[in-house]
Amino acid sequence: xxxxxxxxxxxxxxxxxxxxxxxxxxxxxxxxxxxxxxxxxxxxxxxxxxxxxxxxxxxxxxxxxxxxxxxxxxxxxxxxxxxxxxxxxxxxxxxxxxxxxxxxxxxxxxxxxxxxxxxxxxxxxxxxxxxxxxxxxxxxxxxxxxxxxxxxxxxxxxxxxxxxxxxxxxxxxxxxxxxxxxxxxxxxxxxxxxxxxxxxxxxxxxxxxxxxxxxxxxxxxxxxxxxxxxxxxxxxxxxxxxxxxxxxxxxxxxxxxxxxxxxxxxxxxxxxxxxxxxxxxxxxxxxxxxxxxxxxxxxxxxxxxxxxxxxxxxxxxxxxxxxxxxxxxxxxxxxxxxxxxxxxxxxxxxxxxxxxxxxxxxxxxxxxxxxxxxxxxxxxxxxxx
Amino acid sequence: xxxxxxxxxxxxxxxxxxxxxxxxxxxxxxxxxxxxxxxxxxxxxxxxxxxxxxxxxxxxxxxxxxxxxxxxxxxxxxxxxxxxxxxxxxxxxxxxxxxxxxxxxxxxxxxxxxxxxxxxxxxxxxxxxxxxxxxxxxxxxxxxxxxxxxxxxxxxxxxxxxxxxxxxxxxxxxxxxxxxxxxxxxxxxxxxxxxxxxxxxxxxxxxxxxxxxxxxxxxxxxxxxxxxxxxxxxxxxxxxxxxxxxxxxxxxxx
Numbered sequence: 001x002x003x004x005x006x007x008x009x010x011x012x013x014x015x016x017x018x019x020x021x022x023x024x025x026x027x028x029x030x031x032x033x034x035x036x037x038x039x040x041x042x043x044x045x046x047x048x049x050x051x052x053x054x055x056x057x058x059x060x061x062x063x064x065x066x067x068x069x070x071x072x073x074x075x076x077x078x079x080x081x082x083x084x085x086x087x088x089x090x091x092x093x094x095x096x097x098x099x100x101x102x103x104x105x106x107x108x109x110x111x112x113x114x115x116x117x118x119x120x121x122x123x124x125x126x127x128x129x130x131x132x133x134x135x136x137x138x139x140x141x142x143x144x145x146x147x148x149x150x151x152x153x154x155x156x157x158x159x160x161x162x163x164x165x166x167x168x169x170x171x172x173x174x175x176x177x178x179x180x181x182x183x184x185x186x187x188x189x190x191x192x193x194x195x196x197x198x199x200x201x202x203x204x205x206x207x208x209x210x211x212x213x214x215x216x217x218x219x220x221x222x223x224x225x226x227x228x229x230x231x232x233x234x235x236x237x238x239x240x241x242x243x244x245x246x247x248x249x250x251x252x253x254x255x256x257x258x259x260x261x262x263x264x265x266x267x268x269x270x271x272x273x274x275x276x277x278x279x280x281x282x283x284x285x286x287x288x289x290x291x292x293x294x295x296x297x298x299x300x301x302x303x304x305x306x307x308x309x310x311x312x313x314x315x316x317x318x319x320x321x322x323x324x325x326x327x328x329x330x331x332x333x334x335x336x337x338x339x340x341x342x343x344x345x346x347x348x349x350x351x352x353x354x355x356x357x358x359x360x361x362x363x364x365x366x367x368x369x370x371x372x373x374x375x376x377x378x379x380x381x382x383x384x385x
Numbered sequence: 386x387x388x389x390x391x392x393x394x395x396x397x398x399x400x401x402x403x404x405x406x407x408x409x410x411x412x413x414x415x416x417x418x419x420x421x422x423x424x425x426x427x428x429x430x431x432x433x434x435x436x437x438x439x440x441x442x443x444x445x446x447x448x449x450x451x452x453x454x455x456x457x458x459x460x461x462x463x464x465x466x467x468x469x470x471x472x473x474x475x476x477x478x479x480x481x482x483x484x485x486x487x488x489x490x491x492x493x494x495x496x497x498x499x500x501x502x503x504x505x506x507x508x509x510x511x512x513x514x515x516x517x518x519x520x521x522x523x524x525x526x527x528x529x530x531x532x533x534x535x536x537x538x539x540x541x542x543x544x545x546x547x548x549x550x551x552x553x554x555x556x557x558x559x560x561x562x563x564x565x566x567x568x569x570x571x572x573x574x575x576x577x578x579x580x581x582x583x584x585x586x587x588x589x590x591x592x593x594x595x596x597x598x599x600x601x602x603x604x605x606x607x608x609x610x611x612x613x614x615x616x617x618x619x620x621x622x623x624x625x626x627x628x629x630x631x632x633x634x635x636x637x638x639x
Contacts, residue, residue, distance in 0.1 A: 052482035285547070289518040294554040302577040305606040312607045314580050 011036065011158070014100055019046035019116065020067045027121040029159050030067050036158065048114045055290045057115055061098055066116035074126035075133060078148065090143055093130070095120050095161055097149035101182055102215040104296045105243055108149070110284035119150075123161060127168055134172060147180030153200075154183040162189035166198050173197055176271075178238065184218035184226035190233050199271045200230040201238035204261070206253035209245050213297060220257070224264055231269050242276030242341050244321050245297050246313060251324060258328040267335035275325055276341035277318045278303070279310040437468050441476050450504045452477040453489040474510075485510040487517070495526055502533035502542075512543050515550040528553060531562030541569065548572045584609055593637055595629055 018041045020030045025043050034041050046066050053061065078090035098117040099108060120126070130144070146152040146165065156162045162179060166189055169177045178199045186200065205213070207220045218226070227237045239261060244254065278298060280288075282305065289299050306312040313321070322340060329336045440455070447455065456473055459465055465473075474481045474489070481488070488510045492500070516525050528549050532542050552559050552575055560571040574581050584602050587609070591600040599614040615630065617623035 052484050054483040054486075057483055286514045286518060289515075289550070289554065293518075294551070299551075300555065302580045303607075304580075304604070307606070307608075314583070314609065315607045316583070316609065317580075318607075 007157070008036075012040075014063070015040060015065050015117075016063045017042065018065045018067070019044065021045055021069065024067055024069050024121040027067070029119065029121045029123075032158055032160070033065070033067060046116065048116050048118070050113055053113065053115065055287055058109060058112065058287070059102075059291070061112065061115045062100055062102065062117055064116040066118045067121050068118060069122045070120040070125070073129065074120070075129040075144075078145070090145055092148040093126055093144050093146050094149045095123060095126060095146055095159075096155075099151050100154050101151060101217045103182070103217065104213045104215070104288060104292045105245075105278055105280060105298045107280055107284070109287045109291070110281040111149075117150075119155065119159060123164060127164075130168070134175070139174070141174050141176075143176045143178060145178040145180055147178070147201075151181050151183060152179035153181035153185045156183075157185050157188050160188060163192050166192045166194050169197055170195050180240065182214060182217035182223065184222040186226045186230055190229060194235065196234060196236060199236045199238050200227065201240060201271075202227055203240045203242060204257060205241070205243075205245065206257045208249075208253055209247070209297070212295075213245065220260070224260060228264055231265065236271040237265070237269060238271045238273065240274045240276070240341065241325060242274055243278040244275060244325065245278055246301065246317065246321065247297050250321070254321075254325055255328055258325070258332070262329070262332050267333050267337070270336065272337040272339060273329065274339050274341045275322050277313050277321055279306065279312045282309070282311055285311065436464055437472070437476065440468075440473075444477070447477050448504050449479050449508060449510070450492065450500045452479055453492040456489050457493045479510060481510055484517070485514065488513055491516065491525060495529060496533075499526065499529045499533045502529075502536065506537075506539045506542060508539060508542070512539065513546070515547045518550050518554060524553065528559075531568065534562050535565040535568060537565065541565075545569060545572060548576045551576055587611075590637065594633055595626070597626055598630060 015037065018033050018037045020033065020041060020043045022043055022045060024030050025034075034043075046068070048066060049057075074093050074095065076092050076094070078092050096117070096119040097108070097114070098112055099106065100117060133142075146161070153162065156179075165177055165179075169175060170193065173195055176197050176199060178201050180201045180203065182203050202223045204220065204223060210217060210220050217223075227239075230237050241254070241257070244250075247253070278301060285299070285303075288296065292299060294300055301313065303311040303313060306315075312318065326338050329338060436459075440459075444451075444455065452474065455477075456465075456470070459468065459473070470486065470489075471481060491513075492503070495503075516528070519525055519528070529546075532545055532549075537545055549559060549572065551557075552572070557575050560568055560575065562568050584604065588600075588602045590611070594600060594613075597615065601612050603610055603612045613630075615623070615626050617626050
């Protein structure tokens with residue numbers, strides 16, 4: 001048993017059903033789920049309902065796990081690369097989709113169209129895709145993240161994907177892997193030998209935002225403690241202060257957050273810091289309003305359609321927020337590597353003083369990388385709704 | 386399709402739209418002795434065909450409102466057992482999904498005025514998703530009243546509906562409908578007060594600028610900018626006015 005007995009009730013509380021397709025029942029991941037959820041596992045072909053979901057169905061999809069084989073492409077360019085936005089050339093490796101946590105602003109609410117939290121068991125196929133790209137582009141420095149459609153680590157004590165990923169990247173020193181999480185689960189991989197190219201990153205917000213908007217996630221304190229543990233074991237860490245959320249005392253709360261980070265970490269410990277402000281597809285608004293009412297700072301927010309069609313704060317306000325947060329870090333040290341996520345070149349210029357391509361500390365991240373050749377007969381299981 | 390006249394004395398479960406006081410474009414139809422549409426002077430019996438085939442052939446071009454009414458009638462005589470809701474609405478070109486499946490029932494309870502507006506502006510179910518956040522049908526009827534009163538276009542209606550639902554759920558003041566443009570502006574002011582205040586501060590600049598210019602703030606989505614118009618009679622006049630304006634702006638914001 002890889003999951004500690006002490007956390008049994010935590011996991012059992014999370015899921016109502018675990019469906020395992022018969023053809024993957026013998027996989028390592030399936031065996032662990034069978035061992036851990038003996039009374040909830042059903043080994044049978046699960047026909048997931050596809051299409052637009054109601055808020056209730058979306059809630060239920062978080063409580064139903066489906067282990068299956070993925071026949072599409074695991075490895076993709078980050079979809080944040082949209083018209084008019086400065087792109088940091090991030091690649092994503094999707095080993096599942098949907099999340100067991102429940103952030104009010106989560107973009108999966110306008111994306112997920114399947115009624116189960118899906119975990120792919122054929123990770124070896126994902127590695128083959130990485131191999132192909134690696135062979136075609138041996139000198140390209142690529143950053144790969146696993147936290148786009150599913151949290152990188154919140155289910156990792158069950159899947160243990162982190163271990164095989166760390167082992168894979170150990171042989172590819174010019175590539176970087178990033179786990180992105182709002183959980184505090186690091187013990188399962190912390191003793192895994194690595195070469196320092198696996199970045200463990202946390203999406204952070206002040207504790208009042210964690211409490212009001214990031215339901216079911218680890219507290220700020222627990223996330224920072226987990227990050228410290230990673231640092232002590234030689235893993236580079238990174239922080240994404242994203243999405244920043246405007247609220248009455250936003251300045252003092254974000255200032256406090258910066259202090260908490262800087263008390264524990266030096267710039268050299270942190271691979272990068274990213275900032276972003278709340279953004280989502282317009283269609284998502286009603287969905288969030290139905291799920292969280294108007295008590296949420298997200299549904300209350302004053303948002304307008306941005307150049308990319310997403311709902312965003314007023315551009316001036318965003319610049320003010322980014323500038324404020326960036327200055328908080330730079331007042332402590334000018335060595336922090338800070339970048340903006342999914343923002344316009346204008347916002348970059350006015351918030352940071354220059355375009356990302358011209359900033360010494362981060363310009364490498366913004367060099368374009370070769371695209372990925374699509375698999376033939378790809379059958380995606382999710383698409384933007 | 387065979388069509389036979391039946392008498393009104395037939396023991397059908399006559400369903401009358403007239404009882405609900407709603408004008409309809411549907412003509413009278415009876416299926417296996419059950420009235421599907423209002424029985425008036427002329428009606429047709431088409432009971433030897435599958436119901437869905439009948440409906441599809443007879444009502445080729447129903448609008449959203451009439452489709453909802455037809456569905457309601459079918460439900461009242463138990464035909465919803467024979468025709469799944471999803472299939473029914475898909476056939477008439479108004480697909481529903483788990484998100485919008487409760488809207489037909491909401492629609493048929495709306496006032497005639499609202500329904501006329503919905504019909505006129507050719508709304509779809511998706512346009513009314515914001516009202517799913519509300520719980521009371523009474524709220525919905527009252528909420529939609531100013532939209533139809535102002536006869537908003539479809540895009541205006543969508544925007545206003547979203548703002549109205551927000552204001553309602555935030556317990557903020559919902560302005561009374563009068564002039565359409567002013568009402569929409571008031572809706573936005575009540576929904577975005579902080580942004581409004583920030584924009585007003587930026588507009589204070591105009592008090593210090595030469596009076597011959599016409600200045601206003603313009604919001605386009607998340608971007609706000611100044612717009613100015615300067616009229617001049619001849620080139621020299623234009624140069625003079627623009628130079629004075631630039632000089633003034635430089636002193637204000639060097």
